[in-house]
Amino acid sequence: MIPRSYRSMESRLHINRRQFFKAGGAAGAAAGLGLLAGRSLVFAQNAAPAKIERPKTNIDEATKAPKTQHSLPGPFPGRVVEVQDPKCLANGRVDAALIKSMFEKGITGLTGKNLKKSFALFFEKGDVVGIKVNPVGPGLISTRLEVVDAIIDWLTSAGLPRRNIIIWDRFDYMLKDAGFTAERYPGIGIEGLQTMDEAAAEGKTKDNSRWLRPDGTHVSADNFDKDAFYWADVEGPKDEPYLNQHVFNGKYSYFGKLLTRKLTKIINVPVFKNAGNAISMATKNIGYGAVCNTNRLHQPLFLDVCVEVPAFPAVRDKLVLNVTDGIKAQYEGGPGPEAKFIYDYGTLFFGTDPFALDLVCHTLIVKKRKDMGVKVNEHPRFTEYLRYAQKLGLGIGDLEKIEHVKV
């Protein structure tokens, strides 16, 4: 299936229409890029440079919340395990059994324990476990169903009932497009935090009844928890297309109730792909996937959101495992899917520390980009957010302190 749209969650590293034009075309784009790492902005038009400070956020509330035994970075800070087997994609076919075996090698390689003991390290049998996938590029580069199968096999063989497993993403229609359906996963929950009416978003219909209630609120508004939010001093646009896609405008990005009230643990399964000169992997999959009203955050906060959203208890104390799916990978053109730059990589990465995991994967994708002749900008701004995470005690953002193990 050809992806219907490249919009959505994968617009994160870039600015959106409103931001672009509000800031004056190309200069607006520069604003987005200039503030990639939350640094100040200079418009160069031979006028006095205008500085825009990084907007305030409620990160202090997150850091004040007491940690638990499961809080990030989990039991293996800085440890990243890589399992590679090119045969898992031999002759264009996916070898599900081999992927399962790779997954098991990765888990045991990460923990140093067998599968059952590894399960016990992260879960209890009464847990409700959410598997956060990335369904954005269906048919090209979304989380592979076979990887999710392997995770479910592990969880259920350790005694977790299927009804206690929920595959989730922010958008329900994307899950369906990527093959995460009740038919494919009987007994497993499939939940999007929200819906979005694509036809209305693309201007193909003026009928908003599929997403907008008569009282002017989004039909998915009740799926978000007004008591758990990421606040940033940036207003979301107030127009209907924005509301359709983002459920709320204003300055609050609410966490999905799925995370705050239902799930007790989360396994994060992003894909291995670039986002310009940065990456769109573990921390972005969860950072922009757990809350609504995110487009407003791209320009002023960008990658900082990948640190600050996971710093809140709804993620920080539940995200116990990250598996970066590099069975297929994309080295250029991301975060949207670009077939030309997608390649067979046959690799899975494991870590409890998503920031260390992202730093390892960032380093690897930069090498791949160079090998493929892509001009790469290695400016420190593209990894500054990982060092920020280390400062907050959420993970390791220094390659020297990372243990990258190949099993």
Added chain:
Amino acid sequence: MLKRKILAACAAALAVASLNGGIDIPPGGFTPGWEKSEGLREFPGSRLFDYIDGGAELFLEFGFKRLSLQRYKKGEDELLLEIYEMESPEAALGIYLMKCGGETPIKGVDARNSGEPAQFTILKGRSFIHINNSSGREKLLPVMVELTRRALIGIPDERAANLVGRLPGQGLKPGSACLFRGPVGLQAFYTLGEGDILDQRGILFGVAGSYEDPQSGHFTLILIDYPDDIRAMAAYQNLAGHLDPYLRVLKTDEKGLVFEDFQKKFGTISLRGARLELKVGLSSKPPSPSRP
């Protein structure tokens, strides 16, 4: 009677063409069994964000007019045609060079292109075209070629100004040249500072290419030609005054400056009349901006 029929046919064709702003979208049945699977979708100007919100800014920076999108289907197989109409042939070339990767031309496509079974990337006149085959099945290659052929028919073959020709040929790595018209494009390969740091004002094209030089090793050369010396001087002063904090100035003179970057590599910025010339990624420290 025949003349009247011909005139009517021409009028109908013109009407279809004008509906699509001159772009002739291949009809269903362009090759046996392949039909349109949904109506034509169009995204003019800023509405491009509705299609590629998160990647549209590069198109807009180069100068974008409209995207026409058409799906075709035969059984389970599906192809997606995307025609991006740009402001000028140079704008289309700029996007093409940014997007094509290492060029692998497909036989039978009568325009500059790079392709493989999952995607063709094509440049003709002011149009930048993608043909997507997400299944990646090689058997669809002949259909993709035919779809391309039909899509190209209505597109005038305007030549872009030879901006890439500004780069000296000696030492230039094949396939490394690219254009940029502002900070989004520049940021793809280097960060000199925030905002429109090279004062391109969304109008001036810059050109860049990678070089291998026996003395300097590998480096990237960036050139921007301004309308006159005064504009070039103003751009230089703006750049020098707002250089990225990760770039440490080592030496300055009236013609430019030498800096060291975050990877302990070196760069030069040289003002040469109405031209700004930058070399970045130099492995050894140049003695002066004018003699890198």
